[in-house]
Amino acid sequence: MIKLRTTNLTKRFMGLVAVNNVSFSMEEGEILGIIGPNGAGKTTFINLISGIIMPSEGRIEYKGQDITWMPAHERARIGIARTYQLIHPLENLTLIENVMVGSIFARGHSLKEGRRRAENLCHELGLTDLERDTSRLTILEVKKMEIARALANEPEVLFLDEVMAGLNSDETKELIAMVQKIAREKNLAVGVVEHVMGVIRELTHRVIVLEAGELIAEGKYEEVSRNPRVIEAYLGGGAA
C-alpha cells in the first residue's frame, strides 16, 4: 500500500530551485534511500514532506489524503515523523522526557501513559538510565534518543536525516540493524538520507537520487550506482 506520494513537488528560494518537480512514492514496509551530492535538496525535500517549509508548487499525499498545506504539528499527529541532521536535544528535559514529548503531543497520551510508552521505546532501542540530563549522553545515545523521539509519534512514515553521521563502524552496524528491526516490526515506510554509501547499500530496498533538486534516478542501489548520470552527478561533470 502506498503511504506517501508527492506529485511535481517544487520549492524555490528566491531564484534558487531547491527541489524541482519531484514525484515519488513510498510503500509501507519499505526502506527508501535518498541520496545525492551536497546541496542536492535532500533535506529540503524532507522539510517539505514534514511540513517545516511549504512548497512553491506540487502536491503531497499521505494515505490518499492531500496534506500539501497541513501544518507540521498536524502531520506529526497523523503519522509522519522525522529526525534532524543537526540534533537539538531539549536541554532542560531529561532523556525520557525528551522522548515523551512525541507521545503526549503527537499522540495525545496522558503524562503517565506517555512516560510508559516512552520507556518502552527507550528499552527497545537499548537506552538505559533514562533520567539522565541530555548533556550526559554519548553520540550513539543521542542518535538513539532522536530516533526514539520520532518513534514516540507512533508514525507510519519515518524520515532519518543522516542519523549515522559521526558514528564509528560498530555503532553504525548496531544502528542499521536496529532501524531494520523497527521498520519490519512496525511495518514503517522509512526514508533515509545518508552520505555513506555502505549504509545505503545495506539498509535500503530502493534508492532515489536527487541532483540540483531534480530526481535523476530511481531503483535498487546496485542499478542506480551503475547509472552513468548518477556517477557523473557524484564525480562532477568535469571529472567524468
Add this chain to the structure above:
Amino acid sequence: MNRTLVRILLILIAVAAVALPAFAGDYPLQVARNIMLYMALAISWDMLLRSGQISFGIAGLFGIGAYAAILGVVRAGMPTWLSIPFAAVFAALVAFLIGFVILRLRAMYFSIVTLALGEIFRIIVHNLHDFTGGPEGVVMQQGVMFGGNASKLYWLVLAGLLVAIAASYWFEKSRIHFALTAIRNNEISAKSSGVDIFRWLLLAFVVTSAIQGMLGGIFVMSYGFAAPDVVFSADFTLLPLAMALLGGVYSTRGPIFGAILLGLVAEWLKLKIPYGHLVVYGIMIIIVILFMPQGLKNLLKPAAKRAEGRSA
C-alpha cells in the same frame, strides 16, 4: 534537606504568612503586601518566560486590570469583590486578541512590542478623559475595599499570590511544562513532535495576563485610586523581572526567593539611603547575573547537583 523537612518548613511558612496580621503592625504588613504583589507578578512573568518569550508588558496588563476594576466599580456600579475577577477576565480578553498578532513575533521583536503595547494602553487611558478621568485618574468615592482594614487587605493580596503560585505549579506539573520547554528549546523539533506552538503560547500569554490583570485589580481596590502614571509605572515591569532573575528563572521558587530578598533589601535600603537604593539593587542584580546566571535558587540545591549543573 529531606522531603518531610521541606514539607514541614513550607507548612510553617504558610501558617506564618496567613497569621501575620495577628502579630505584625501596619508597617510590616504594608511591606509584606508590597512584596507579595511583586512576587506574584514575578511568578507570572516567569511562567511566560518558560516558553522563551521575554515580556516587558507586565505593567501594561497590570494597568489594564487596574482600570478595568476601578471603572467597573465607579462607572458600572460593580461590587468591589467582583471587580477583581472582572479585571482578570478583561486582561485575559485583551491578551487573547493582541496575542493573535504579537505571538507570531519572537525574541526581541516580541519584547519590544509588549513594551510598546503597555505604553499604548497608558496613552489611551490618559486621553480618554471623560471615561477614565485622564491623567488625574479615578478615585473610588465609596473608599477602599474592606473599609481599609489592613488585615483583610493583606489577606486579599495573599489570595492573589496563592492564585499565581497555584497557576505556576499547574504550569510546572502538567503537559504545559513539556510544551513550553520544547518551544523554548527548539520550535522546529517541537512541531515535529506534534506541539501546536501558537496554541500553547496563546494559553500561556492569556493565563499570565489574567494573573497580571487580577493583581492590578487587587492593587487598585486596596488603594481606591488609579492614575495612568501609577498603575502603568515601569516599576511593575522592572522589579518583577529583576526579582525573577535574581532568584532564578524557569521555576516557581526562584521568583519567590528573589522577591523576598530584593523586597526586604529594597525596604531596608530605602530607609538607609533614600533614592540611592535603586543603585544598590542594580548592582546586586548585575553581580548575580554575572556570577550566578541560574539565580540564587541554585544555592538551595545539594552541592553535588550544583556541580553537575555547572559542568553541563
